Amino acid sequence: AQTVTQSQPEMSVQEAETVTLSCTYDTSESDYYLFWYKQPPSRQMILVIRQEAYKQQNATENRFSVNFQKAAKSFSLKISDSQLGDAAMYFCAYRATGTASKLTFGTGTRLQVTL
Amino acid sequence: GAGVSQSPSNKVTEKGKDVELRCDPISGHTALYWYRQSLGQGLEFLIYFQGNSAPDKSGLPSDRFSAERTGGSVSTLTIQRTQQEDSAVYLCASSPLLDLSYNEQFFGPGTRLTVL
Numbered sequence: 001a002q003t004v005t006q007s008q009p010e011m012s013v014q015e016a017e018t019v020t021l022s023c024t025y026d027t028s029e030s031d032y033y034l035f036w037y038k039q040p041p042s043r044q045m046i047l048v049i050r051q052e053a054y055k056q057q058n059a060t061e062n063r064f065s066v067n068f069q070k071a072a073k074s075f076s077l078k079i080s081d082s083q084l085g086d087a088a089m090y091f092c093a094y095r096a097t098g099t100a101s102k103l104t105f106g107t108g109t110r111l112q113v114t115l
Numbered sequence: 116g117a118g119v120s121q122s123p124s125n126k127v128t129e130k131g132k133d134v135e136l137r138c139d140p141i142s143g144h145t146a147l148y149w150y151r152q153s154l155g156q157g158l159e160f161l162i163y164f165q166g167n168s169a170p171d172k173s174g175l176p177s178d179r180f181s182a183e184r185t186g187g188s189v190s191t192l193t194i195q196r197t198q199q200e201d202s203a204v205y206l207c208a209s210s211p212l213l214d215l216s217y218n219e220q221f222f223g224p225g226t227r228l229t230v231l
Contacts, residue, residue, distance in 0.1 A: 004157070033217065043204060045158075045222035052217070091157055100146050100165055100212060102174075103220060105157035 002027045004094050006106035013082045014114050020067075021077045021109045023092030029053075031097050034068065036077045039089040039108070048090070051075065079111075087113045117141070119209050119223035127229045128197055136192040136226045140209030147190050148220060149174075149182060152204040161205075164190060165212065197230045204228070 004025045013019035025034070036048040051059045051068050058066050063083075067076045079086055092106040120139045128134050140147050146165055150158040151174075160174040164184045175181070179198075184190040194201055204227050208220040 006157075043206075043225040043227075045206065045208075047219060050217070050219075100163060100170075100210070100218070102148060102160040102163055102171065103150075103158070103208075104160070105150075107155070107157045 002029075002094050002096070002104050004092050004104055004106040006092055006109050008109045009107075010110045010112070012112040012114060013079070013086075015082055015084060017082055018078060018080045019082055019111065021079075021090050021092075021111070023075045023077070023106055025073050025075065025092070025094050027073070027094065027096075029096055033095040033097070034066075034075045035093040035095065035103070036064070036066070036075075037091045037093060037105075038086075039091060041088075045091070049077065082113050084113050084115075087111055119207055119221055121205075121207050121223040121226050123226060124224065125227045125229070127231065129231050130199060131196055133193065133195045134197055134228065136194075136205050136228070138190045138192070138207030138209075138223060140188065140190070140207070141221055142188075143211065144209035144221075145187065145212040146210040146218065146220075147184060148208045148210070149190070149192050150206045150208065151176075152206060152225070154203070158206060161192070194228075197228075199230045202228055202230045 034051045038046045063080045089108045093103045149161040163171040179195045182192045204225040206225040207223045210218045210220045
């Protein structure tokens with residue numbers, strides 16, 4: 001079975017600084033998807049960024065980028081120029097290929113952004 | 116268009132009572148998922164619907180949990196004889212099913228269930 005591990009329950013970053021959230025996963029598959037979701041206090045899960053495992057190039061979305069290390073099964077999220085609105089729970093998630101696969105989530109990292 | 120909606124937003128019930136949680140997916144989305152988020156935990160998968168059928172029920176924790184989907188749209192998650200360990204946020208997500216492409220899951224705001 002696939003597992004996703006987030007070893008940082010809480011992280012803190014100063015506004016305008018850069019922070020990296022860690023995620024490791026375990027799978028025997030060679031092709032899959034990885035995601036980072038943001039969950040603010042409103043509880044709405046928001047997709048931040050996704051990575052297809054067959055792509056070697058790391059995904060980027062504006063201030064958000066990932067460091068995908070397939071051999072090490074590592075998938076970290078870097079947030080640059082942190083903003084107060086980035087404060088939330090961040091979840092790493094895995095999904096097998098296939099049109100209707102479920103998501104497997106880590107336990108989350110709570111990110112605080114300070115002035 | 117409208118996103119995924121869930122009702123009620125919050126539900127407080129007494130141990131032993133039955134509860135029904137509702138999910139309205141995005142119009143036209145064939146796939147519907149239920150997840151549970153317990154305090155301090157990530158989301159755990161409960162059940163997946165494709166249309167009105169549920170090909171994957173592997174995440175339902177006990178036979179007290181059931182779900183149905185009618186008309187390929189609204190889904191109801193029912194918990195019978197609720198227990199305190201059922202207290203959690205129940206999240207619903209929907210997705211289009213487009214062959215050979217990535218199908219993003221869009222999440223609703225969840226229902227927070229508290230069992231006293």
